[in-house]
Amino acid sequence: MSGIGRASVLIGAGTVVSRLTGLLRTVVLVAAVGSVPSAAADAFAVANQLPNNIYAIISAGLLSAVVVPQIVKAAAHTDGGSAFVSKLFTLGTVGLLVTTALATAAAPWLVQLYAPDYTPAQTALATAFAYWCLPQIFFYGLYALVGETLNARRVYGPFTWAPIVNNIVSIAGFLAFIALFSGPVTQVAGWTPDMIALLAGTATTGIVVQAALLLVFWRSARLRVRPDFRWKGVGLAQIGRLAGWTFLMMLAGQVAGLVQTRVLSEASSDGPSVFAFQNAWLLFMLPYSIIVLSIGTPYYTRLSEHASAGRDVEVRDDIVSSIRTLGLFVVLATAALAVAAVPASRIFTTDAAGALQAAPVLLAFLVCLVPLAVLFVIQRTFYAYDDTRTPFFFTLVQVALVVTGALVSAALVDVGVIALPQLASSVALTQSLASVVQVILATWLLQRRLGGLRVAEWMLSLARFTLAALPAAAAG
Known part of the structure; x- marks a missing residue:
């Protein structure tokens, strides 16, 4: 088996177990606080989403986009990159501590910003949850910083296996909540400090353990890291320039x-809202994570090495082969999950009626599963060439369309064109369509820059995979 094959199997296996335990975690959480409708679940969803949003900026943006290619280049230094990584880790740790402190202090304003339509009681509960959840930012960032460094050093397993321990900790804590306080506790009234501490504290403890576990594997990276506040001389200025565009891109996404x-919070207690939207996204991300991340991550490291060496022909081959490989599995996964949309959604609801309301949200997301797999490859090719400016602009187009789609969906509810329970699926569909436009624009821009992407070749492959999957989906 090739190096990429072995790495993909290792990452894929970890991702499968991680996602399955993540699904079980959410099932137990639903048993604890309900789902559709549940004011308490939506309050917790908003609070626990806040550190996840910061993590999205740190991991999907600054680290995945910038740090991996730079660490690959730093490996050519006489010290193997140790000085570079030491300065990077010191700077990153300081930044994470400051960000975490500021965000935690701003908890009431952040909750109000994300959920302006909550009742005072629901806002108070969400704020109490947020004080417990926001410290996750530091540990999410530490996990991402260490994990992406391990990936860049071709130590792929720990980054995908560590979340399993997080899920186990969360499951144990949520089960303890059910045992002590029964469930589901769907109303915002009657929540005591002990209940809030157990539920939200469990979520944060899981992230702490997840980050700490990665440190056990640090020796495999073969890097000596020590605190170093002399942040000049090893290329951090270059990272700053690259990260600036990436930060703006992720900020636009936020x-x-x-x-x-804010739009979805209008539907809280009346149909699929924030929690149901997040659960549909979790189901959508299951095949994406298992397939795209497990296969795409090793390709990205190799593609970065080829780009750094100026071997453009091999970069083009990497693009085509990775898209075709990803496409085969992603198309099949899309068909399978579309057929199983209702029973899959039933996992995260307390009754069949809730599943029927939540399933259209998942189906709307599935429209962009294949395009996002292509975007994973295209966008990271720009990153491999130290270009974070172009991805900012094609993402800005997508963000503008997503915002417009959400606002139009809300307006359609106001004028009675769609019912309030359909709001979440409408928002999800407009997001998917925006992502389709994004990947078309991104591919066109990369073709102009690099050329020779053989778009017709891999588009034909994707079309064949789709035609082959349709009979199976129809039979299902």
């Missing part, structure tokens, strides 16, 4: 998410 959450 604006889109903020608008979506």
